[in-house]
Amino acid sequence: MIIDDAEPRPQRGALLGQLAREDLDLYSVEECRDRIALLEAEIARVKAAMEAKSARKSAAEALFNFGS
Template structure:
């Protein structure tokens, strides 16, 4: 309930904070795990883009059907 009262983080804030993090503090294995997590996030974002493009194409086809 109280979390509803807190301001939302700006879009992209998480990615921006990742780019400022000091990587010297991480071991090689931790860095490899970070890469795996980032690659999974990239795949998730690409899937979202594909989904949006598919919906847009379907809408375009529907509304441009008779032209």
């Protein structure tokens, strides 16, 4: 597999920024509902990732906190 390093990697959050600037006048009511459902699913995914990271951090702190 060849990886092309000539193309820069997109910045974190760049796609979210583009999404926020998209013209919503072009969407029907049903398409807006679908968009909201997708965004809510993404929010749930991010919250789950945050919880997992927090749990790993707490476990690491408990493991390496011998003196307290």
